[in-house]
Amino acid sequence: MLEFVYSPFAEFEFMRRALVGVIAIALGGGPIGVFLMLRRMSLTGDAMAHAILPGAAVGYLFAGLSLPAMTIGGLVAGVVVAIAAGLVSRFTTLKEDASLAAFYLLSLALGVTIVSLRGSNVDLLHVLFGTVLALDDNTLLLLAAISTITVSALAVLYRPLVLECVDPTFLRSVSRAGTPTHLIFLGLVVLNLVGGFHALGTLLAVGMMMLPAAASRFWTNDITLMMVVSVAIGMVSGLAGLLLSFHAELPAGPAIILAAGGIYAASLLLGREGGLLWLAWPGKHLEA
């Protein structure tokens, strides 16, 4: 059993690198996912993931599968779409989900078109689903930097982020931090998606944010604990997914997301806070 878990990583460097990569992604993506979920922006994360594609594609068009070019392209595209959608929703009657849907559909179509202009289907698959088993030093450094920035920024923004979810009117009455906090948060979402994109591709990157977060909601009512649980679930999914892909010879990115999906399904059934089994058999009512 130990052999089953241990040997793939002991024997193969690419497995060790993949494990370090997914751990970094889980560390940043876990808390971001929790905030996305609590702010009712789960689908926003998904939309933003698509929005990154044309930027990364433009980077690819100019420089091929190059880390800096695709990262910068993805960041620029993500930030532009995030800010544009944020501003549209703040200053017009169109809600954020609607404006994001408009932006991301355009982005996805544009991105796939741009990649096809130059590349093969293999490249397109690479962009859409990532290459977690081929992370080089620079990519790992990028992932580590992103999770460091994310965790530090969330620590600073924690109060206004929570307040803006719970009681935005109150925050507006005591502080002007609301709008900048929201924009910085969207920036962090983009940053993490770009990081996740290198490992898992644009379509699955958001999975390492939302699935652990959604699963953690079933285990606790405390937001701090929720973030810890979410990070832990992300890391365990990464490990389990890599092992699954190694032993069953499955593609690694989807295997990781499937593992996270499995933990989500188990939490949905068994979770102590509103899991289905507890709802079905709650036990007899209490005295008070």
Place this chain on the structure above:
Amino acid sequence: MSATAIRFDEVTLGYGRRPAVHHLDGEIAAGSLTAVVGPNGAGKSTLLKGIVGTLRPLEGRIRLIGSSNAPIAYLPQAADIDRSFPLSVYDLVAMGLWSRSGLLGGISRKDRTKIEEALAAVGLIGFERRPISTLSGGQMQRALFARLLLQDSSVILLDEPFTAIDARTTADLLDLVRRWHDESRTVVAVLHDLDMVRRVFPQALLIAREPVAWGVTHEVLSAENLLKARRMVEAHDPHAHECHRNAA
């Protein structure tokens, strides 16, 4: 008359170009206890939003005098609080310390005592660890009043604070309003219960888009004024022209 806390200079507030509060001119004295009354749609909530600053006047201006240090404490009508958010009563109330603790400031032992005192003042001792999703409407309002207490602001605005609140909770919370008045804070409350206004609030502003009457409560709330207020707000003109009242 004592010093002015809030001064309105020909203020018009509204949405788009439509005025919800039209040409309000006057002032609220520091330390006064004022009720804002009027029919639905009269611009009462809009007026409070204007004072807090979340809504900019279309014309004229609102000046806050001598309360620049701490921001206004504002309790909106049916506060748009996400009740499903995993937050404890204690943390909700502690938000009242924002103007002092800000983004990163710690919560000291003294602050903790203050939070406990505020919880005690509204009768929520023992509720500290409860998630806000489990509170009843009245308990939520008590928690929000505790937060107002902690804000320790010299100007307090309440928008229909006792709507859908039972008699006992209303009485408890009214005691807090009286306490604020005794502490010479300026309190402005939007209310519908005219008996309560006559009983507790020395000053009143009767508004129906246009100000109808403003001053000592029993004079403002005359049968004649109330009738006038009812008539004014019903006069809604879909083909209104530009207002040139101040274009002398």
